[in-house]
Every structure is written in structure tokens, then in C-alpha cells.
Amino acid sequence: MTNEGTKATIGFIGLGIMGRSMAGHILDAGYPLHVFNRTAAKADDLVARGAVLAKTPGDLAAACDVVITIVGYPADVEGLYFGPDGLIARAREGALLIDMTTSSPDLARRIAVEAAKAGIETLDAPVSGGDVGARAGKLAIMVGGSAAAFGRALPVFETMGERIALMGGAGAGQHTKMANQIAIASTMLAVSESLAYAEAAGLDLAQVIEVVGSGAASSFLLGGLGPKMSARDYAPGFFVHHFVKDMGIALSEAERMGLDLPGLELARRLYQRLVDEGYGEEGTQALFRLYDARDGARGAN
Known part of the structure; x- marks a missing residue:
């Protein structure tokens, strides 16, 4: 997926009150970053700093090793992950999909099951700390999924959070x-x-x-x-x-x-x-x- 010593390419979807700061920390840490937001203008600052603006979530998934989503509602998550142009369908085999939206534990488990069929790992990793924690890079990040996937994600999580814990299997973060x-x-x-x-x-x-x-x-x-x-x-x-x-x-x-x-x-x-x-x-x-x-x-x- 990446050469030894090369940072994974990260995709980030959802540049709201918290997401924009979180994506900025990833970019500041030197990761190649692709971004998508329904209101594209919210990505302007990140693009000016070197991020690549994707045309669609599916295009972003196809270009990235790790994809992070933080959107509004479970229905938004479902729309992103499922369907012919969804993240699961378009992501690379071996990719890691991380949903940081506060969403349904049942939906997190469904995503994990469907992604596994495509050879894709997933984590549910909602956060706490609000806009203040997001700006400071001191969010609490509570994670559900496998220990292996958590280990892959931990360096990226550390750019955004201060207290990061694997709480159990899929859905445990939620x-x-x-x-x-x-x-x-x-x-x-x-x-x-x-x-x-x-x-x-x-x-x-x-x-x-x-x-x-x-x-x-x-x-x-x-x-x-x-x-x-x-x-x-x-x-x-x-x-x-x-x-x-x-x-x-x-x-x-x-x-x-x-x-x-x-x-x-x-x-x-x-x-x-x-x-x-x-x-x-x-x-x-x-x-x-x-x-x-x-x-x-x-x-x-």
C-alpha cells in the first residue's frame, strides 16, 4: 500500500466545525491529504495548504489508503458508505475506512461486515472535545474495531487526539x-x-x-x-x-x-x-x- 517510510495517503470527508481542524492537523503532520465536503468552499484553506480536493467521495476513496469521515447524521454515513459509488465499493482492497461521526452502533457493525467482504478494514471512532479540542488536537477518541486496524490508525489519531482508546469490536466506539x-x-x-x-x-x-x-x-x-x-x-x-x-x-x-x-x-x-x-x-x-x-x-x- 505504501513504501516503508512513506506516509499513507489520507482522505477526509466532512469539513465542519470539528472536521476542518482535524483534517488540518493531519496535513500539518505531513500526510498527503485528499478532502471532500458538500460545500466545497470549506476546503479552500486546506487546498491552499496542499490538500487535494476530490470531486466525489468515491473518487477520494479510490485515491487513498485511509479514509476518514465525520458528517452529521447516520443517514449521511449510510449514504457515503453504501451503494455503487460508495466508499466500500470504491475503496482500494486493503484500505482502512474510519467513521468518526457520532452514529449508530448497529450501523458501525453493518459497515464492518460489508467492508470485510471487500477486503477492507473499518473502525468506528467518534470523538469528544468539541471545537476547542479539535483545534487544539486534544480530542478524546473512542474506537471500535480490530486491534490490527487500530494499530494502523493510531499514528493518524495521534495527530488529532490526546486520549485514544480501543474499546472493543465494531460498534464499541459508538x-x-x-x-x-x-x-x-x-x-x-x-x-x-x-x-x-x-x-x-x-x-x-x-x-x-x-x-x-x-x-x-x-x-x-x-x-x-x-x-x-x-x-x-x-x-x-x-x-x-x-x-x-x-x-x-x-x-x-x-x-x-x-x-x-x-x-x-x-x-x-x-x-x-x-x-x-x-x-x-x-x-x-x-x-x-x-x-x-x-x-x-x-x-x-
């Missing part, structure tokens, strides 16, 4: 990401309610975040998104509508496993309300809108 999103969902409720209470009590939110954040309630979400809630800064690091999608996947998997997750159900309902009210393109910290006295404080009812 299951781990669901656990991550479940933890975030209820924590976002707690942070929003904590700050709403503090503000109603007449406290200074910056001081509350500093003091409370130094004790047992310390968390990345309180320290990182709490100040944005206080400032009513709802610019996206991760879209509300994508989080609703993730929670829907997690609830479906929980139902299949016979689990009752009332905290997750409540969080999904509240975030869906934000989507219904037109805030789906904002960041997940926009949950504070529902508790904000300045914004009508609709609350959890």
Missing part, C-alpha cells in the same frame, strides 16, 4: 460515545439549573463558577460552558440539533437493552424544545435559555 453523551446530557441540566439558581439569588455568576468549580462540582462543562451561559454566548462548539440526534440514538440503544434513563429522556425533551423554537444551530450551552429569567425562563415543564 457505544462509548453514547455513554459520553448521556453523562453530558444530565450534567448540562445540572449546570443550567445551578447557574439559574445562583443568578436568581443575586450572586455573581463568574464568582460562583470559580468557587463551585474548584470543589466537588468541578467539571469541564461548568468551567468551559458555564461562562458562556453567563455571557449569553450561544455560538456553537457543538450544535444542539446534533446533540438531539445523539440522545435519540442513546435512548434507542437503551430501550433495546432494557434500560430506563429518565435523566436522558428529560434532557432530550428540553433540547428538542430548543430545536422547535429555532435554536438548533446554537451550541449546547443554549439549554440555559430555558432557565434564563431574561429569556422568559420556560423551564423543564
